[in-house]
Amino acid sequence: MEMLPNDLLRHKSECENLKRICVIGAGAGGLAALKVISDTAYFKSGKWSVIAYEARTNVGGIWRPAPPVADSYNVPLTPLYDSLTTNLPHPVMAYTSYSFPPETPLFPRAHVVQTYLESYALHFNLMPFIRFSTTVLDARWESTKWIVTLSDGERLTYDHLVVANGHYHIPRIPDVPGLADWVKHDKAFHSVWYRKPDFLGDKVLIVGGGPSGQDIAAEMCTVTSVVVHAFSNPGAEPKSVNTGNLIRRGRAIEFRANGQVIFDDGILEDNIDRCILATGFQMHLPFLEGSSMINKNMPPEIPPLIPSELFNSTYHVFPLEKHLFPLQTQYPVSSVAFMGLMMMVAPLPLMEAQAHAIVRAFADPGSLDPITEAADIIARAEKIRRAGASTPLDTAKAWFRFDKDEQWSYRDELYEFAQDVESGTPPIKVTEWEKECCDLTVEMRSAWERLEKSGEAGEWLRDVGKNGVQDWVDLMHRVMDYAGNPHN
Template sequence: MEILPNDPLNSLNQKSECEKRICVIGAAAGGLIALKVISDSAYVKSGKWSVTAYEARTNLGGIWFPSPPVADSYGVPLTPLYDSLTTNLPHPIMGYTSYSFPPETPLFPRAHVVQTYLESFAAHFNLMPLIKFGTTVLDARWESTQWVITLSNGEQLAYDHLVVANGHYHIPRIPDLPGLADWVKHGKAFHSVWYRKPDFLGNKVLIVGGGPSGNDIAAEMCTVSTVVVHALSKPPAADDLSPDNLILRGRAIEFRANGQVIFEDGTVEDNIDHCILATGFQNHLPFLEGSSMINKSMPPDIPPLIPGELFNSTYHIFPLEKHLFPLQTRYPVSSVAFMGLLMWTSPFPLMEAQAHAIVRAFADPSSLDPITEAADIIARAEKLRSAGASTSLAVAKAWVRFVEDEQWVYRDELYEFAGGVGSETGTPPIKVREWEKECFDLRAEMRSAWEGLEKSGKAGEWLKDVGKNGVQDWVDLMYRVLDYARRCSSSASARL
């Protein structure tokens, strides 16, 4: 890009007292914690760094900020948030470690409570002046020594670093299955991004997808449909709590024009009136794809790992050092960080740890070790293959899914890196606590018991004054709820 004498980029490219200018893309949970941690650093407080976030919407919060099911410029709603959504994690392990939910907050809060929490977080740490709302980053490209970004208001600005925190719950993933595109074309199937509440769509409805939204939508549709067929990769055995009009099936493999759907075990369901696809979302980075800063395709098989380019397979961004920093040769590895890509985790505190690691890497690029990280990436690929991911696509799908203790090890390693030898970030050594691990593993039992307490009207009594004395109040409550769940289960077993 040619910079003309009177171009605003000309003055921006001249170093002032600010040594690093940092651009954060997105002001949802990831962007907010990045703003908080970066602005808390000695580098910003001394005036050596500055940080600004750009948010396309009129308020912060991302998926937690509601929007009607109306198409945006990409032809889909701004958020997949449905009316009844509650968290599937108890908020004491969901929230940032630096900021708790208010006392007496329901253990599994509704979406509007999470949105209020994020707004309160931003106000408490004075982040609002750092956010430019209603402003989309249209393009970001590395020019010589800086990132040049083009904004929706026509401005072009230069930054030393980017933090990509635009989320990955926007562009729907529609499975490539025989006949399904025709169902979508004729309005017989739609993605769950459009779903808001259980409306009557016919006597027999199919829900595809076994994630949290698929489970919630299947349960809700049972209240308005005669029959609901729920297709999952690994259908569980029906239990006494399953609605009588719910049928569990395996993976759907073919959609026929006459309303038939074929499943992988050969089962056929006739007379399907409508299908809701809770089939996930794609990684979407249009501001990097237009300028060829990322290759939107499947990366080559590894080993060996030859990090010439960065790839977006739509399932994962690859290869990333520490699941954050792009191992490629087009621009400095430490010049950009991709937040919040990992799944099956407790995302807010995980992104908080990522933010501390980002400050360390931006402050000291030499702290990154591409050779060691490349070896770790190859080792992860081999581990996933040995666990059954036999194709490149299977590896890509599994890459961001953290299982067993992986998220806890990762969080501890990020904090160790952030406050490691030679670090000047002042990051405290925040270790994952044992109750976080235990309560995360038992979250489903806890949620079921909590829903029972809410239905019985007892939840308010259980919440009275909880949280006023700090986090231990919440820990004690979660273990009380788990004990209640076990007692209820024992009583139910005794009645059989």
């Protein structure tokens, strides 16, 4: 049926008023953004549209496995090693809107998390909003729109970007004297290439005290005569390591050509055959760098002034309002959001909260208050400096590392901010059991590993989760009681 002139004008007006949103990445953050956006009245009424571009062939991001490539010049798509289990109990790490299936092991293997994310995407019908095997090569603000160039050569315009491409891809190699030569001669390699414990020599050095560094050190103890584990706090006990061939050392400060490494306490270890660097990853936003939408340098120290452009120091993206929205002058602050940059947090529920805040800012740009946010940024910088950061680099490294309670207050603040526009969405507060269980994760994980080794875990899991979240809360309390019983 042919449109009448008035219908044509109305259709043109509706197209012009349509808010088009581009999500970069379909890992945990991108999926949260798609779910929350597609739930809104704006989307359901046809006022908003959303699409995610995912470089790989399925959802999942870091949780979707990829084999290590054969050479050190091409980085694997994910650093996922074969034995990886979550370092948080899944009731704490799950989206608030979608639990793991009943009887899921409390600390699931990576493939279980991948299946969970696939199930989440199917349950909320997100797959139609994802274009797979498509990389965003370039995104630049021109006049009033983001111009996005895709890997197939297509160029499209969007009103908003949600950047959810993750930050566990480009390995960070520390600038330590002699280390570059070790890497060049394949005597040292980053953990992004690690998949399982193989014999690499009689004496192996693991650098890095994070979860992957501790896991890899424990695994290498099963195949190597001596494992030296170097990290900044050697007084901390590695997780579940109870072997006689592990040596803990402080920070490595010099690598010598003869297999010797010197540590910050002056101790020298010799005859080291190989080194695995579990030293983290760089924040990587190549689609913004080519168009000068972001400055890949260390930002100037503040106060007195907040810079007028956005910076990627590779340790942090700065400055961001609410750790999401770029406080700069090249493009509207509310036109783009950066998801999931925090570390040492429960990421999925946090990114879900961020998605709700993003909807608020996209719908109502005036809800962002640059003056208040700038003051908050300056206050955070001063807090980090009081905690011991003496250089801009120290500040950058600490920027997204939330202390014990910050992630909980941050989540609550995001939901409070989102409530003003998202009518009908009940306020979501972080529960006390989340805080308690997160604080006791190390003890809980150790106890759960003992239950799995003893063969009792299956019985503990029987029917748990069939009656809702409280089942999981009760199980975690039982496991914590088990952990505190010296006779177990």
